[in-house]
Amino acid sequence: MPRVDVYETDEKVVLVAEMPGVKKEDLKVEVRDNLLKVRGEKKPVEVEGEEVSGEIRYGVYERSFVLSPVLDTTKIEASYENGMLYLTLPKKEEAKPREIEIK
């Protein structure tokens, strides 16, 4: 399971997931109804040799999140940089804070 940060601003919710060693093409972000699924396969690097010490684990990173109905699931943006997946989930227009003009 990848470690994540999830935070909210006025306009969006941001999800950051730690997925070191995953190639961009082995990364998948899926939205089904109100469920967001993040999946990344970390394939072992082929090294012929003797392992002296190994703390790195290989396999699949997978985690699902239930999305709030205020988020616009059609406008999710994803980027992957230095082993971190960044997801931006914008809020629906009507859910953004707005100021009401006083007449």
Next chain:
Amino acid sequence: MLKKWEPFDEVEELLRTMDEFSKALASVFPTRETELAVSWTPSVEVYEKDDSLVIRAEVPGVSKKDLKVEIIDDTLRISGERKEKDEVKRENYYRSEIRYGSFCRTIPIPPNFDTSKVEATFKDGILTVTLPKREEAKPKTVEVKVK
């Protein structure tokens, strides 16, 4: 029952005590040098191949410019800092599992590897450091003629 006197057991006990004492000191006076003072520790794996030593460290979210690889005597030191992308107030977090800040990890290098020829690459949050084996330490094949 009588136990055989093992002088080296006492030396080991003394070393352990000294180690504990220095760790206790380090937690009271943190410096950049002590691994206790850092906020997170990357996972590392080490492989020994016929001709080289390969060290991989997981440093996701660290930019290349914030990453430092050094050889100090016979140890490899990987240090750096992971910075948050946005400035967000703590109360706006739903989940906060990723740790930010500085890290440091030192890995001892066996004497048969050449610390003057170190190569490092960084991709998808994984730092790979390769050190070649010294010529004299490489496995050699000697053909022996059978008479």
